Amino acid sequence: MSSSPPPIISVRNLTKEYKIARRTEGFIGAVKYLFSRKYDTVRAVDRVSFDIYPGELVGYIGKNGAGKSTTIKMLTGVLVPTQGEVKVNGIVPYRDRTKNGQNIGVVFGQRTQMKWDIPVIESFRLMKEIYQIPPDIYKQNMEIFCDVLDIGSLLAKPVRKLSLGQRMKCDLAIAFLHNPKIIYLDEPTIGLDILVKENIRSFIKTMNAERNTTVILTTHDLNDIDSICQRAIIIDSGKIVYDGSIDAIKARFGTHKVLHIEVKDNLRQGDEVVQLPAGVTVQEFGEHRIKLHLNKEAASLAEVIQTLIEQYNIVDISIEDVSIESIVKQIYQEGWHE
Amino acid sequence: MKRLKKYLILTEQSLQVAMTYRVRFFTTMVTGLIQVLALYYIWKVVYAGQKSLGGYTLSEMVTYIFISYAVRNLYTFNTERKISENIRDGSVIIDLIRPLNYQLARFFESLGSVIFEGILVGIIVIAVGFGIFHIKGPASFMYGTLFAISLTFSVLINFSLSYAVGLLSFSTTSIFGFINAKRFISNFLSGGLIPLTFFPPWLHKIAFMLPFHAMVSSPISIYLGQIEAYQIANVLLEQLFWVIILWLAGYFMWAWASRKITIHGG
Amino acid sequence: MARYIRLYWMMWIQGIQAQIEYKSSFIIGNVATILGQVTGIALVWVLFQKIGHLNGWSLPEIMLIYGIAALPYGFFELFFNGVWSLNRYIRMGDFDRLLVRPGSSLFFILADQPMLHGLGNIATGTVIILLASRQLDIRWDMCNLLILGFMVAWGTLIYISINTITACTSFWFVASGTNFLYLGQRFRDFTVYPLDIYASPLRILLTWVIPFAFTSFFPSTYFLDRDDYRVFVYLIPVIAVLFFGIASFVWRIGVNRYESTGS
Numbered sequence: 001m002s003s004s005p006p007p008i009i010s011v012r013n014l015t016k017e018y019k020i021a022r023r024t025e026g027f028i029g030a031v032k033y034l035f036s037r038k039y040d041t042v043r044a045v046d047r048v049s050f051d052i053y054p055g056e057l058v059g060y061i062g063k064n065g066a067g068k069s070t071t072i073k074m075l076t077g078v079l080v081p082t083q084g085e086v087k088v089n090g091i092v093p094y095r096d097r098t099k100n101g102q103n104i105g106v107v108f109g110q111r112t113q114m115k116w117d118i119p120v121i122e123s124f125r126l127m128k129e130i131y132q133i134p135p136d137i138y139k140q141n142m143e144i145f146c147d148v149l150d151i152g153s154l155l156a157k158p159v160r161k162l163s164l165g166q167r168m169k170c171d172l173a174i175a176f177l178h179n180p181k182i183i184y185l186d187e188p189t190i191g192l193d194i195l196v197k198e199n200i201r202s203f204i205k206t207m208n209a210e211r212n213t214t215v216i217l218t219t220h221d222l223n224d225i226d227s228i229c230q231r232a233i234i235i236d237s238g239k240i241v242y243d244g245s246i247d248a249i250k251a252r253f254g255t256h257k258v259l260h261i262e263v264k265d266n267l268r269q270g271d272e273v274v275q276l277p278a279g280v281t282v283q284e285f286g287e288h289r290i291k292l293h294l295n296k297e298a299a300s301l302a303e304v305i306q307t308l309i310e311q312y313n314i315v316d317i318s319i320e321d322v323s324i325e326s327i328v329k330q331i332y333q334e335g336w337h338e
Numbered sequence: 339m340k341r342l343k344k345y346l347i348l349t350e351q352s353l354q355v356a357m358t359y360r361v362r363f364f365t366t367m368v369t370g371l372i373q374v375l376a377l378y379y380i381w382k383v384v385y386a387g388q389k390s391l392g393g394y395t396l397s398e399m400v401t402y403i404f405i406s407y408a409v410r411n412l413y414t415f416n417t418e419r420k421i422s423e424n425i426r427d428g429s430v431i432i433d434l435i436r437p438l439n440y441q442l443a444r445f446f447e448s449l450g451s452v453i454f455e456g457i458l459v460g461i462i463v464i465a466v467g468f469g470i471f472h473i474k475g476p477a478s479f480m481y482g483t484l485f486a487i488s489l490t491f492s493v494l495i496n497f498s499l500s501y502a503v504g505l506l507s508f509s510t511t512s513i514f515g516f517i518n519a520k521r522f523i524s525n526f527l528s529g530g531l532i533p534l535t536f537f538p539p540w541l542h543k544i545a546f547m548l549p550f551h552a553m554v555s556s557p558i559s560i561y562l563g564q565i566e567a568y569q570i571a572n573v574l575l576e577q578l579f580w581v582i583i584l585w586l587a588g589y590f591m592w593a594w595a596s597r598k599i600t601i602h603g604g
Numbered sequence: 605m606a607r608y609i610r611l612y613w614m615m616w617i618q619g620i621q622a623q624i625e626y627k628s629s630f631i632i633g634n635v636a637t638i639l640g641q642v643t644g645i646a647l648v649w650v651l652f653q654k655i656g657h658l659n660g661w662s663l664p665e666i667m668l669i670y671g672i673a674a675l676p677y678g679f680f681e682l683f684f685n686g687v688w689s690l691n692r693y694i695r696m697g698d699f700d701r702l703l704v705r706p707g708s709s710l711f712f713i714l715a716d717q718p719m720l721h722g723l724g725n726i727a728t729g730t731v732i733i734l735l736a737s738r739q740l741d742i743r744w745d746m747c748n749l750l751i752l753g754f755m756v757a758w759g760t761l762i763y764i765s766i767n768t769i770t771a772c773t774s775f776w777f778v779a780s781g782t783n784f785l786y787l788g789q790r791f792r793d794f795t796v797y798p799l800d801i802y803a804s805p806l807r808i809l810l811t812w813v814i815p816f817a818f819t820s821f822f823p824s825t826y827f828l829d830r831d832d833y834r835v836f837v838y839l840i841p842v843i844a845v846l847f848f849g850i851a852s853f854v855w856r857i858g859v860n861r862y863e864s865t866g867s
Binding site: 018111115122123130 | 607610611614615618619621622623625626697698700701703704705706707708709860861862863864
């Protein structure tokens with residue numbers, strides 16, 4: 001085998017700082033604010049480095065305000081970094097926005113690229129012009145997108161008449177329209193129902209498989225990452241806390257479950273759940289509720305539930321995967337130990 | 339007192355918001371000074387070789403433009419914009435479930451920018467007027483006091499008009515056209531740009547049949563002492579008349595508008 | 605270039621399409637614009653009821669300046685009004701999506717929001733010019749029309765430049781809620797009158813710093829045969845190109861220090 005191709009995105013020590021004015025509350029605060037302002041410097045992105053190779057599907061994960069969008073905006077050329085280097089397809093994005101723009105497609109969360117009051121198709125026609133898409137490619141892509149995303153019937157409608165899901169599907173199609181090498185998706189499934197989510201996920205996977213499009217995705221939804229991405233970069237407080245395969249995360253946390261148990265008994269703070277196997281931690285205990293965190297590898301789920309049934313008068317049990325927030329939190333607190 | 343307090347907190351908060359924007363305050367002030375300065379030069383040219391025009395000497399006219407600017411500056415045009423934005427983005431619903439009178443709430447809210455941008459900028463501009471351009475003070479202490487009362491009425495008249503225009507958003511998507519139209523008409527017919535005595539008789543008559551003159555022309559005539567003491571009561575009563583009429587108009591418009599929300603869902 | 609013209613045309617048509625969706629808005633917007641022009645010229649008319657001339661300028665002469673002033677502004681609104689949206693776009697985070705497009709971001713913002721009520725300004729301006737010309741005996745032959753056309757085109761470019769520069773302040777001051785565009789526009793109010801009625805600091809300002817005088821007063825002097833201002837007439841294209849250069853430069857600096865909102 002030959003050596004792997006050079007990275008399509010290369011980031012070294014990328015840093016972005018913001019200045020934020022400090023305010024105090026109330027009327028006096030407002031008066032003070034009027035005359036003198038103190039600024040805090042906030043590092044939204046702090047010396048981040050990574051390489052992304054052509055055709056990779058990367059999930060960029062983090063809590064709100066962790067620095068996800070700021071990174072994406074530096075990659076797309078919207079923001080100029082405070083420090084560090086960024087190269088996308090051999091171009092420094094903020095220095096050559098025009099050239100970079102031709103190579104990329106972007107979906108910014110719930111912000112549409114389309115014009116609100118005119119039919120959807122007009123926005124497609126405009127993008128054809130903006131990206132100078134050859135007619136045959138335009139035609140071919142429109143056919144594929146109408147088919148896969150099922151947007152054919154929407155094209156004649158004004159954008160304001162579309163539902164959120166319909167709009168997102170159209171925006172996604174627009175982002176892919178000029179066959180970009182790289183696609184950035186900033187929260188593409190937020191607020192959408194499960195069917196639309198599935199549709200969007202399978203579309204992204206298809207495009208990646210057929211055209212080798214590199215996809216960088218930020219999301220809150222662990223299922224997005226799970227079904228689309230091979231690799232995850234986890235960021236917290238501007239720093240990368242994990243960069244590796246999704247499988248490794250799943251192996252580590254996929255076996256982790258959260259149990260919510262509702263009981264008839266009136267639990268008191270001092271009482272503790274007794275006789276629980278190792279690998280189970282109590283996260284909440286009180287009133288009529290117990291919340292447990294357990295690792296299936298260390299403790300058998302059945303055994304735990306059995307123990308609980310013996311001990312309490314159980315009304316309801318629900319079992320959940322751990323949330324992205326708690327994974328990030330845990331990795332951040334404990335680090336990633338192989 | 340307690341009832342007033344819940345409205346005053348609205349004023350305090352909008353004042354705080356206004357104070358956050360200190361660059362805006364600065365630009366408002368600079369624009370004001372530039373405008374008045376330009377008018378000053380224009381009128382100086384106009385008065386070349388003339389002693390009196392439209393019943394004003396040059397020094398009275400200079401006083402007029404400074405005071406007129408200060409008065410017009412109290413009429414920030416944010417009221418109608420805020421109301422129409424609230425209506426269009428649907429947040430007006432929140433006001434419906436609050437135990438506040440919508441009209442009063444909007445009035446006390448508007449006072450925030452009146453106090454900060456209106457009064458403060460006005461004081462600075464007038465201070466420049468006194469210091470550099472030797473404009474006249476009010477005719478007497480009594481005239482000054484009555485001027486202040488008259489000014490209060492004009493703020494109320496302007497608010498009521500803005501409020502009514504803002505509520506038009508319930509039935510039109512073209513609110514900005516109405517806001518602009520209101521601004522152009524009221525600038526022209528209020529005597530804000532040129533004293534109404536310059537108008538030909540027919541236009542003068544029309545101007546005095548409409549409420550706009552009570553916004554600028556009336557308070558300034560009191561300030562300059564152009565109205566005999568015994569007639570001032572008439573001027574103030576006329577202003578009060580317009581305050582009541584326009585406030586009621588706004589009241590009924592809100593009744594109509596809120597019925598539209600509650601029955602038709604906005 | 606050809607690509608940009610095609611693209612511009614398409615964006616313009618779409619922008620107009622979006623606006624005529626709201627018919628009443630179109631009508632009332634234009635009515636308000638016309639009202640603004642009419643009350644403005646009525647003010648001059650009212651003043652001339654009391655005086656014979658303004659610093660040597662007659663009413664029709666001032667009307668000509670007034671009318672010509674409305675044209676480049678109207679064309680600016682009708683074709684390049686998008687910079688007015690810049691402040692809002694930055695605040696709402698919508699500017700990002702223009703920045704990721706291949707092509708000049710200044711171009712995309714200028715072409716973004718054409719305003720149909722520019723038509724109101726163009727129409728009233730034309731009517732006022734025609735009324736003034738009748739009394740001034742100005743003949744609008746092919747040659748004069750062509751010259752006026754050029755002057756309006758350069759004037760429009762001056763509007764684009766000044767408004768771009770003032771709009772760019774949003775890159776620095778967006779959090780303070782200030783839009784210097786409004787401040788810049790206030791200086792436009794002066795240029796509907798003859799420049800020589802102002803004190804010299806203001807004259808210098810309107811000629812060399814915020815050169816609105818090149819959009820109305822100087823062009824008018826050509827048709828009024830005021831040869832003493834001829835050199836300024838020749839300077840119109842120079843000023844337009846120079847200020848457009850400055851505008852592009854300021855735009856580049858502004859975009860590079862742009863801080864997108866949101867995390």
